[in-house]
Amino acid sequence: MFEPGHLHRSSQPGQIDFDVDLFYEVRRDPNEGQMVHFRMEGQIAGKAFKDEFELHRDTAFNFASVATRMAAKHGLPTNHSLIMRSHDEFDRMFEDIRDKLGAKSGETVSFDHLEKDGL
Template identity: 45%
Template sequence: MFEPGHLHIAQPALQPDDIGYDIHIRYETAQTDAGAGMHFTLEGEINGKPVNEVFDLPKDKAYNFASEASHIAEKYGLPKDVDLHDMHGDYDAMFEDIRDKLDMKSGDAVKPEHLE
């Protein structure tokens, strides 16, 4: 479920071997080491294990929030084959909200060191 500044992703474990998760991604504009950007908080639980991590992304990398969130979720036990990106409508709305908050336009420059 998406609302500006917050995305909630949940999947209950329906079978004993399933991995359940209940994750909140909150975000706001912030000054990062590289200038304007976004500050993200990822909290909730993955398979009963609490998650509480923060990360910052500069403006030209803020579009990559889903990849960063997925890497963090994997650290807490979410298997790589579970696709948090599968909520395309909500991710699209979050992406557009981030673009709006950071006044990002198609064709904005990306720093070469951020392409790695």
């Protein structure tokens, strides 16, 4: 389920049990400029977790990669994708982030930001 600022995912039959919420908002850092703050919380195989990460404006569109790695860190197998199962909701989330940032296709990406964001 997607609504602006929030993506919810839960397991399908035959998958490890999980129920995960990914929340996001744009923040302004005095040194780094626009950042997208992500908070992921829920449970994977009955174990509760909460984690957060931030991405620079120009690297924010790699959020799916970071969210997948974070979920894997908490026990979700990478083939139990949080993002790709309902690609239409991923597309809506991507567009919502783009709108919130005022981003346009073709904008440059800073290699420094890629490194800082661990991408």
